[in-house]
Structure formats: C-alpha cells, structure tokens
Amino acid sequence: MGFKVGQKVVYPNHGIGTIEQIEQKQIGTASLPFYTLRLAANNSVVLVPVSNASEVGLRSPISSGECDMLLKALADDFTSPANDWKDRFKDFSEKMRTGDVFEVADVLKHLTYLSHLKPLSFREQRMLERARYLVVSELAAVCRQKECNVEPRVEQALARACNKHDRRPVRAHAAGAAVGH
Numbered sequence: 001m002g003f004k005v006g007q008k009v010v011y012p013n014h015g016i017g018t019i020e021q022i023e024q025k026q027i028g029t030a031s032l033p034f035y036t037l038r039l040a041a042n043n044s045v046v047l048v049p050v051s052n053a054s055e056v057g058l059r060s061p062i063s064s065g066e067c068d069m070l071l072k073a074l075a076d077d078f079t080s081p082a083n084d085w086k087d088r089f090k091d092f093s094e095k096m097r098t099g100d101v102f103e104v105a106d107v108l109k110h111l112t113y114l115s116h117l118k119p120l121s122f123r124e125q126r127m128l129e130r131a132r133y134l135v136v137s138e139l140a141a142v143c144r145q146k147e148c149n150v151e152p153r154v155e156q157a158l159a160r161a162c163n164k165h166d167r168r169p170v171r172a173h174a175a176g177a178a179v180g181h
C-alpha cells in the first residue's frame with residue numbers, strides 16, 4: 001500500500017506523522033525511494049524505505065468510525081496481567097511494537113489499572129506514558145480534535161474499565177488465581 005505526500009500515517013511506537021515527500025536516495029549503487037516522514041511528537045524527520053514500509057509497520061491512522069470502537073475497547077473489562085513484571089513487560093513490549101493502536105490501548109488499560117494498585121517501575125511508567133500519548137494523539141488526529149479534548153474521554157473510558165475490573169465477582173478472581181498455580 002503506497003502513501004502520498006501530505007498523508008497522515010502512524011509510525012509504530014512514535015505516533016502520528018505526515019509524509020512530507022517521497023525522495024530517491026542513493027544507497028550504494030541503487031537509487032531507492034524513501035518516505036520522508038515528519039513526526040508530530042517532536043517534529044523530527046524519519047526516512048522510511050518505501051519497500052520496507054509494511055515491515056516497519058507504517059500504517060494509515062484508524063478510521064473515524066474506529067474512534068468509537070477504540071474508546072469502547074478502552075472502557076471494556078480485561079483479564080489480569082501477568083504477576084511477574086518481567087513477563088508482563090515482555091508481553092506489553094510486544095504489543096507496543098505491533099503499532100496496532102488497539103494493542104497499545106490494551107497496554108494502556110492494564111498499566112493504568114496497575115498504577116492504581118501500586119507504583120509502577122520506571123520502565124513500566126515510561127511505557128504507560130508512551131501508550132497514553134500514542135492512543136490520545138491518534139484519536140485527536142483522526143477525530144480532528146485537540147489532544148486536551150480527547151484526554152478526558154480516554155481517562156473516563158479507562159476509569160470505567162478499572163471499575164468493571166474491580167467489580168468482577170470474587171469467584172472470577174479466585175478462579176484466575178487458581179489457574180495460575
């Protein structure tokens with residue numbers, strides 16, 4: 001799938017950017033086309049080989065119809081994350097690397113919940129902040145709203161998910177704990 005100059009795209013783990021140009025770069029003896037991508041987060045420029053765009057995970061932002069789906073997914077209950085932080089961090093890192101905003105939202109939801117129970121490690125806190133930025137910035141870009149207008153909606157959805165999770169029947173928590181042994 002090819003992108004056009006001026007098109008908004010999502011670069012995994014970095015968020016929304018805009019294709020500024022498609023230019024030929026000399027690499028050894030070959031002349032290859034590259035997307036010149038300006039990232040909204042820090043105004044930096046990234047060059048992505050056109051031929052590697054899908055392997056890198058460069059994608060179009062979600063559709064406006066998917067915005068409501070994403071907010072609903074953020075508000076849904078969830079399974080408890082792994083207790084061992086190393087396993088949890090590995091799972092969450094893999095989800096972040098996919099570049100799929102629904103996977104990133106899942107990480108955001110889990111880390112938000114954990115942050116209410118106990119202080120997160122430095123690495124998990126950084127991942128929480130990155131996940132929040134990626135979800136909020138994509139929603140803001142797609143819904144054509146300011147991030148400050150999107151953040152409260154994301155926080156409300158996360159609060160609903162945490163409340164649903166806390167209200168699960170004790171049997172479900174006990175069953176989940178029994179399975180872990």
